[in-house]
Amino acid sequence: MFDDLIMPPADKILSLMPIFRQDSRSNKIDLGVGVYRDASGTTPIPRAVREAEKRIHTAQTTKAYVGPAGDPVFCDLIGRLVFGEAAPWERIRGIQTPGGAGALTVLAGLISLARPGAAVHVPDPTWVNHVSILEDNGLRVVTYPYLDRRTGEVDFDTLLDHFSRSERGDIVLLHGCCHNPTGADPSRSQWQALAEIIAERGLVPLVDIAYQGFGEGLEDDAFVVRLLAGMVPEMLVSSSCSKNFGIYRERTGAAFILARNADRADAAKAQLTVRARVVYSMPPDHGSAIVRTVLEDPALAADWRAELDDMRSSILSLRQGLAASFRRFTNGSDYDFLAKNKGMFSLIGLTPGEAVMLREQHAIYIVEDGRINVAGLQASQIDTFAEAVLAVRGKR
Ligand SMILES: Cc1ncc(COP(=O)(O)O)c(C=O)c1O
Structure with missing residues (x-):
């Protein structure tokens, strides 16, 4: 029954996860998978969510x-x-x-x-x-x-x-x-x-x-x-x-x-x-x-909204830092769109081949279509990332 099945094409986003995990370079950066990351590089469980879980654990009487x-x-x-x-x-x-x-x-x-x-x-x-x-x-x-x-x-x-x-x-x-x-x-x-x-x-x-x-x-x-x-x-x-x-x-x-x-x-x-x-x-x-x-719960809801606001501000400041860094390195405004884009993702304008070069030569993981997860960056990595993008595009 399974004899004629062919392997489906690899999922361009999920297939990066195991390769990243196995990469032993200490300077590796994951901008592939679409999860929010905080300044320490972890995907946090919001405070209100943790508190809600405690309450559910105590109050729940059935799993019917x-x-x-x-x-x-x-x-x-x-x-x-x-x-x-x-x-x-x-x-x-x-x-x-x-x-x-x-x-x-x-x-x-x-x-x-x-x-x-x-x-x-x-x-x-x-x-x-x-x-x-x-x-x-x-x-x-x-x-x-x-x-x-x-x-x-x-x-x-x-x-x-x-x-x-x-x-x-x-x-x-x-x-x-x-x-x-x-x-x-x-x-x-x-x-x-x-x-x-x-x-x-x-x-x-x-x-x-x-x-x-x-x-x-x-x-x-x-x-x-x-x-x-x-x-x-x-x-x-x-x-x-x-x-x-x-x-x-x-x-x-x-x-x-x-x-x-x-x-x-x-x-x-x-x-x-x-x-x-x-x-x-x-x-x-x-x-x-x-x-x-x-x-x-009004208090939990307010805390959740505040933490969500913090996540949004953090992405925005990474975006602004990234656009400023490209401006400095290129003396131009080609990457200003990064500061205007909304949410976690932007297309950085690399070909699939350049995305692979970024991974192999600079340990930076992005999706093959050039999608980056801005929230995957830490502020200290902004210049490294901008320089690496320009290097694989032959602009540096
Ligand atoms: C545009 C869009 N829609 C829907 C989803 C589905 O999200 P989930 O099924 O994880 O809630 C995603 C997740 O990446 C997404 O990017």
Whole structure:
């Protein structure tokens, strides 16, 4: 039965992890894997999360099943974090999922059920797993132009032109904030213009918000979700708690749908729940219990928000340091986009061959497409990194 199976291509991000671990050079730097790191290089467990875990450990009396849709209180709390208080709640439903990837999986299954073989427009480039999850659910992936590689910013006119020619009913995948891998987000006025085209042309937005709080803040980062929720009859949203709560391995997220009316919302939620039952039966409970405990306690919630603000500020100061370092070494502004990009990722503009040189000659690990995780840098490594990038590009 397994005789004809071929090895799948290596995952460009995950395959770096074991190579990095085995690298014995003491000066090695990991900018590959997408996790936040603090000044000591560790991925911290936020204080509020630790405290919530203690409370859960003491108070929990059973590990009996919760159910395929997970904890409704968690869904409500995350729903309010994402959609804000003023959303059309009677038309919104959500279920708890194993991370953002689980949410995208059940949402892709729902799209496929409602519109078999539908076209889903994804940005070029996008998170690689988007394409895999959508195609695995029988959907047709179409790319839309996203990045102006000369400026490191969104190529907005070309993007808008793409959507002004899309078919009614097509699905449009948007990164809610902190675009992965480019770090380039549309401005508010650009989101507004894009939302108008989406509404006018009857496109259905699928917003993936995996880094809420890492860009401009919890509220500001949800701008496009909230904007669209007030403008379109139907939308889908995938939300992840992995990064902003620092609970990556606890697999915590939520899938939401906004429907034309309460009746359609109930039907869509019931079908989403069937998808969950078929794919993984039920989401894990621990992560959602942590999130619920934090968000239900005003003191813990305030502490979590403060720590999230610190993470965002630390990424921002690394970005500014990096742009300043490149400015010094190049006497130019080619890398200024690094300070403008949002969230953990940017494309540093290296070819796959140059990325390999960076790894082999300088012990710096980045993804082959040139994606760097800015949060993987420590302030003391900024100049080393900038010099190494310029060296492999033959600019130094
Ligand atoms: C854009 C994007 N969406 C979704 C996810 C899924 O996150 P998780 O499944 O770990 O919650 C990620 C994780 O890297 C991501 O970058």
